[in-house]
Amino acid sequence: MTPDPITKSFYARPTLTVAAELIGKVLVHETRAGIAAGMIVEVEAYIGEDDPACHAAPGPTKRNAPLYGPPGHAYVYLNYGIHNLVNAVTEAEGSPAAVLIRALEPLDGIELMQRRRSRGNGPVDLAGLCRGPGNLTQALGITLKQNRSDLSRGPLWIEDRGLSPGTASWSRRIGIRVGVERPWRCALVGHPAVSGRPPSPFGLRRAGK
DNA sequence: CGTTCGATGCACT
DNA sequence: GTGCATCGAACGT
Numbered sequence A: 001m002t003p004d005p006i007t008k009s010f011y012a013r014p015t016l017t018v019a020a021e022l023i024g025k026v027l028v029h030e031t032r033a034g035i036a037a038g039m040i041v042e043v044e045a046y047i048g049e050d051d052p053a054c055h056a057a058p059g060p061t062k063r064n065a066p067l068y069g070p071p072g073h074a075y076v077y078l079n080y081g082i083h084n085l086v087n088a089v090t091e092a093e094g095s096p097a098a099v100l101i102r103a104l105e106p107l108d109g110i111e112l113m114q115r116r117r118s119r120g121n122g123p124v125d126l127a128g129l130c131r132g133p134g135n136l137t138q139a140l141g142i143t144l145k146q147n148r149s150d151l152s153r154g155p156l157w158i159e160d161r162g163l164s165p166g167t168a169s170w171s172r173r174i175g176i177r178v179g180v181e182r183p184w185r186c187a188l189v190g191h192p193a194v195s196g197r198p199p200s201p202f203g204l205r206r207a208g209k
Numbered sequence B: 001c002g003t004t005c006g007a008t009g010c011a012c013t
Numbered sequence C: 001g002t003g004c005a006t007c008g009a010a011c012g013t
Helices: A015-022 A110-117 A133-140
Strands: A026-031 A032-047 A073-080 A083-089 A096-109 A155-161 A168-171 A185-188
Touching: A015 A032, A026 A096, A026 A133, A026 A168, A032 A110, A032 A133, A083 A133, A096 A110, A096 A133, A096 A185, A110 A133
Parallel strands: none
Antiparallel strands: A026 A032, A026 A155, A032 A096, A032 A185, A073 A083, A083 A096, A168 A185
């Protein structure tokens, strides 16, 4: 028996609550190629126009419109011209906030995911298959077509299989230049699929010309 | 080990 | 024209 997709009321709550409870849930994407799924092991919260790292910081734009839309929908966008990143919209309509899915433990469709991630070189090891927000969307075949899609209907959804994920803890968000101080990243302690970029002591990088 | 840098597309100013 | 919620190869130590 396959569990039903998590419904809208789950997402229509404070973003930090949703983020914490998404750990251990299962992200599933079904395409013509088949089903691919993994347990969520790492997320980050982006909350409101006051959060400088949130895409809603400049106020409503064409790009961030899904953040202002109904909770329980996907916000997918292209980053660095290469990577699709997937979020679950939270809170309420008009309250721009979302949870970024950063890493999964592969569960279903592993061969399919290997194929999608394969760069023609060697195979990707299991722990690295869905580690990092850009890698997991590639493995699941998530693209901009899934932007604004309803996560309670599919073909992209999140379900509760009653897994016992282990202990999660909060830390600083990764890979952003502003709003770094907010400890809004939630990840399973010691899980091999969690993306670990240790913070460099001098993270400043000057873009030369 | 560590850090740097190129690839790449699109929204935003 | 600029700047990313990234990734991984290519360096240096």
